[in-house]
Amino acid sequence: LNAQVVEAGKLSALGEMAAGIAHEINNPVxxxxxxxxxxxxxLGELQEQDAVREIGDSARQIRTQxxxxxxxxHKLLSFARRSDREVHAVDxxxxxxxxxxxxxxxxxxxxxxxVVAMAEGLPPVAASPSELQQVFLNLFNNAFDAMEGSxxxxxxxxxxSDTGMVAVNVADxxxxxxxxxxxxxxxxxxxxxPVGKGTGLGLSICYxxxxxxxxEIKVSSIVxxxxxxxxxxxxxxxxxxAAQAAQGGGLLAGG
Ligand code: ADP
Numbered sequence: 686l687n688a689q690v691v692e693a694g695k696l697s698a699l700g701e702m703a704a705g706i707a708h709e710i711n712n713p714v715x716x717x718x719x720x721x722x723x724x725x726x727x728l729g730e731l732q733e734q735d736a737v738r739e740i741g742d743s744a745r746q747i748r749t750q751x752x753x754x755x756x757x758x759h760k761l762l763s764f765a766r767r768s769d770r771e772v773h774a775v776d777x778x779x780x781x782x783x784x785x786x787x788x789x790x791x792x793x794x795x796x797x798x799x800v801v802a803m804a805e806g807l808p809p810v811a812a813s814p815s816e817l818q819q820v821f822l823n824l825f826n827n828a829f830d831a832m833e834g835s836x837x838x839x840x841x842x843x844x845x846s847d848t849g850m851v852a853v854n855v856a857d858x859x860x861x862x863x864x865x866x867x868x869x870x871x872x873x874x875x876x877x878x879p880v881g882k883g884t885g886l887g888l889s890i891c892y893x894x895x896x897x898x899x900x901e902i903k904v905s906s907i908v909x910x911x912x913x914x915x916x917x918x919x920x921x922x923x924x925x926x927a928a929q930a931a932q933g934g935g936l937l938a939g940g
Contacts, residue, residue, distance in 0.1 A: 709757060709874050713750040720747050753880060760886045772898070772929075774809035774921035775817060777843055777851055784821040785841060788829070795829045796836030797857075804844045810851045810918040811926065816894045817918075823887040824855045824914050830878065831859030831912065846917055850900070856913040862906040870904065891916075 720743045727743075730736040785799055792799050810817075828839050837858035846852040862870070869875045871892045876885030895902045899919045906912040 706757075706873075710754055713753045717747050717750045717754075720750075749881065757884050757886070760884055760890065772811050772813055772926065774923075774926075775812045775814055777807055777810050777853060777918070778803045780814065780817060781821065781841055781843055781853060784818060784825065788822070788825045791826070791829055792839065795833045797829055797832050798836075798838045800838060800840045802840065802842040804842075807843060807845060807851050808920040810900075811921040812898050812900075812918055813894075816898070820891045820894055820916060821853070821855070823891050824916075827887060828855060828857035828859060828912070830882075831857055835859070837911075848917070850917040850919060853916045853918075854913055855916070856911060858911040861908040861910055861912055863908055867904065867906055 724740055724743050727736050727740060731740075781801065781803065785801055788799070825839065825841075832839070840854070840856040842854040842856075844852050844854070866877065870888050872885070873889040874885040875889075876883035878885075892902055895916060895918075901917040903915040903917070904912065905915075
């Protein structure tokens with residue numbers, strides 16, 4: 686793979702993302718505009734009780750659609766933000782423990798039992814801590830959403846993969862996904878969740894972040910049994926890190 690091919694791939698992925706963003710933001714904005722226009726038409730009839738109530742409904746609709754736009758743009762911004770993305774040596778067990786702790790309240794709310802199985806003696810991984818936290822929170826939240834209503838078990842395990850990467854398995858006992866959905870889960874804006882609940886950005890962001898860290902994300906899912914995501918991360922190598930820092934950014938540059 687030469688540099689030009691990689692660059693072209695990056696650019697077309699960016700273009701695709703931008704097109705998706707434009708499309709997805711346009712839909713709610715179009716509704717807002719329509720509603721706003723309607724408010725203008727109706728304002729002349731303010732003295733009528735019915736008109737006042739309908740203006741209230743319309744305003745609520747505008748707010749709902751606005752929230753939707755805001756959620757999408759917030760996620761995009763946190764994805765695009767340049768700060769706090771430095772790669773450090775991260776103790777993966779400590780990070781997983783912290784994320785499980787942070788998710789405790791949500792787990793109880795959806796009646797999910799969280800089980801943790803950590804391997805001992807794992808090397809630190811090379812990752813940006815805040816981005817890795819985002820990845821695990823997305824994976825945990827998806828698992829909670831999948832098991833909402835039914836309850837279930839979320840099992841989080843750390844281990845050494847046979848390829849020398851550090852692995853984190855996030856396994857749920859939710860409904861699983863058929864092949865047709867599985868094919869699309871990393872697509873920006875693909876969601877099966879209702880408006881206001883899903884943006885379809887979680888997994889595409891996870892995918893981008895993990896790739897940037899030199900890792901890999903894998904999924905296996907069985908309908909009626911559950912879903913397991915596996916995040917593979919490279920061990921932290923002080924020599925590589927020093928070389929990248931000397932180059933002025935390394936992993937951070939060129940993104
Ligand atoms: P969102 O959560 O906003 O829908 P994601 O990109 O995180 O966006 O997920 C995309 C879709 O993948 C979800 O809408 C859901 O259909 C599916 N999905 C993700 N994680 C799971 C899971 N653990 N179990 C079942 N389906 C899942």
